[in-house]
Amino acid sequence: MVELNLIAGVARTGAIGDGETIPWHYDADERQYKDRVADHPVVVGRKTHQGMTRIRGTHPVVVTGSPEEYEEADATFVSTVADAVEAVAAEGTTGWVIGGQSIYAMFLPYADRAFVSELPERQVASRVFPYLGTHWSVERRHAYDQFDVVEYRNEAPLDPADAPA
Template identity: 45%
Template sequence: MEIDLIAAVDRDGAIGTGEDVPWDYPEDVTQYRARIGDRPTIMGRRTFDQMSDPPGDPVIVLTRDASRETADPGVDFVTDPAAAIERAETADAGRVFVNGGEAIYRLYVPYATGAYVSEIPERSGGDAHFPYLGAGWEVTETVAYDRFSLLRYRNRNPESASVLREE
């Protein structure tokens, strides 16, 4: 299974304030939603709570609260990073998108095969940040949009996600 991180990042590496995303780039939202489509996404509970209509099918929410539930059949709550990957694999999409927040990105960086990072050309003063990917990552594509650029990264040596099951 391919694991791709997906994020919008400001000039200082911020992805948000911890409460919201402090910018508005409709063209970025459009490409982001189209890219995820009906593939599974993994996100943290706070990111899920901030989104009115999170993309993906299923939406897999990684949370510490094992009792969390929703009436939405397209949303699954899991408490374990390996369980999130296992749930994504049942969707048989071949790819899962990791959609934040900061702690969730950090958790999956070693296992991610790629990343889509929208570079937003402003400083937001955000306090949640996208993690440093590391020296093993390279930019393979840059797409210029009117108000931002989208960089596609590949991880030359991702760790196997099966390691998550052993931890």
């Protein structure tokens, strides 16, 4: 069984970015993020994938409405949650969902855990992290100098095999 984890840096406003960039930078957050996802498959939307640099050892599982239109060495293009989970399973036992906004929302019901960097930023942006819901609980809090990473556990994740096609 594959474990799916969401990971995001989130401002106090819920913002995660503006659709083009992330409007803040914390070295410690970037390090912990890269350390967690390194050497694992990452589930990412097509636009986010095209705008980012690949993280060491990751295998992108790129979610797009038309996977047949894309081909890239060392990446898998899919259109459904079930196909993404199958692609993650082909690469390992843990997959990291790294965004953007619609991908977080799409995978939220199926995720086992979420690692949310609570950043002190107050900027409003066009892209936000989805509300986790009442069936998520705080497992632990990792304190850093400028922010905390809160680890949540989904007490009732849905089976990705039951996701809509």
